[in-house]
Amino acid sequence: MAELENNDLIYVYAFLPEKEATTKNLGDIQGIDPEKHVELFTSNELTAVICRVSPEDFAEENFKRNVEDMKWLQQRAFHHHELMNTLHDTFTIIPLKFGTIFENEDRLIEMVTQYNEEMKEILSQVKGKEEWNLKIFADHKVFSEKVITDNADIEAKKQEISEMSKGKQFFARKKLDQFIEDQIQVEIEKKCSGIHDQLVKLSQNAEVKKNWDQKVTGREDAMAWNCVYLLQSGENVETFNQIIQGYQDRSDEEKEGLRFESTGPWPAYHFANFKSPVSGTSEQ
Amino acid sequence: MNNRDPIKQSTASNSLVDVLETVLDKGVVIAGDIQVNIADVELLTIKIRLLVASVDKAKEIGMDWWETDPHYSSKGLRIQEIQEENEQLHDRIKQLEKHLGEPSQSKG
Incomplete structure (x- = not known):
């Protein structure tokens, strides 16, 4: 009603082709600001999925303060994620990072105009595709046993150490442990990259990510592989998961100490980035 | 405790990590x-x-690592001190043993 009076900001989740937006309905969805609803806003053949948000929570200073509040952040981040999944079920989307906000419609239109071609190009690239994440965890105890059985020198070295003086023993052991640890890493990497090579062949694209620290995962086994794969929805995804299941079964049978965890389908968060506009400004 | 199934343990918490990461x-x-x-x-x-x-x-x-992480806890700081002291002592022992091992060396 009093549209002109309000100074709501615009939170943007994603972009989709206008053609898709006109044929399918979004329905009534609660926005990132719980008082508001999710809307569509079209300009230049692209439709932005937005929520008009109040400055009390989303103006720069307030937003920065809010993201320091873990509870607030967690709820909003999950909302962003869940809505993105819903959108991805129905539309071809460019998913934006959490927390992209415009001051008004004009600013949003400006952006869409500037990046128009790049965005359309990306949309055609990610159409019909989805992201899958594979994390492999390795039980170092199991690998350590394997390394010790595989390396005859280690037993000999242990024998040698047991005959040393106490003080020498301490440092020699430390050195040997380091050697074993290095061998474990080599073994694990060999295993993971073999699996990765096979999965990459199925994928349109892949991005190897940082392994999470045990502090983050809270697990006893260490993360040994973390990678996202861009897959054509359907058959490729099935094959992808069958391959992983196959490796899991084999690892269980042979007690290799590997745990495979795949998550998906995700919208193409990792593969929808575009460079600065070709015909853009001269600054940088 | 050691027989916990690692899959069961992690699925719920992992999805949280995955979501935030992404x-x-x-x-x-x-x-x-x-x-x-x-x-x-x-x-x-x-x-x-x-x-x-x-x-x-x-x-x-x-997930109780923060108790021993100096960044989060003073108890952790103490443990770190002890570890450092321990390492220093080991170095000292090493040095002493070295000296014992070479008694014939004419030293000052």
Whole structure:
């Protein structure tokens, strides 16, 4: 009603082709600001999925303060994620990072105009595709046993150490442990990259990510592989998961100490980035 | 405790980590008028996990590391001191043994 009076900001989740937006309905969805609803806003053949948000929570200073509040952040981040999944079920989307906000419609239109071609190009690239994440965890105890059985020198070295003086023993052991640890890493990497090579062949694209620290995962086994794969929805995804299941079964049978965890389908968060506009400004 | 099934233990908490990792860190970055830069997603994830898990639960799943991390606790600081002292002592022993091992060396 009093549209002109309000100074709501615009939170943007994603972009989709206008053609898709006109044929399918979004329905009534609660926005990132719980008082508001999710809307569509079209300009230049692209439709932005937005929520008009109040400055009390989303103006720069307030937003920065809010993201320091873990509870607030967690709820909003999950909302962003869940809505993105819903959108991805129905539309071809460019998913934006959490927390992209415009001051008004004009600013949003400006952006869409500037990046128009790049965005359309990306949309055609990610159409019909989805992201899958594979994390492999390795039980170092199991690998350590394997390394010790595989390396005859280690037993000999242990024998040698047991005959040393106490003080020498301490440092020699430390050195040997380091050697074993290095061998474990080599073994694990060999295993993971073999699996990765096979999965990459199925994928349109892949991005190897940082392994999470045990502090983050809270697990006893260490993360040994973390990678996202861009897959054509359907058959490729099935094959992808069958391959992983196959490796899991084999690892269980042979007690290799590997745990495979795949998550998906995700919208193409990792593969929808575009460079600065070709015909853009001269600054940088 | 040792026979816990690692799959069961991790699925719920992992999805939290996965979501935060992806949503806070990834997705297309466009120059919005307001754009939060969440610098350390890893640390945030840890903070949120701590918030989600009660302390007892956190200990049960091995998330009690902060008690020994000097950044988070004074108890951790003490443990770090002890570890450092321990290492210094080992070095000292090493030196002494070296001296004992070479008694014939004419020293000052």
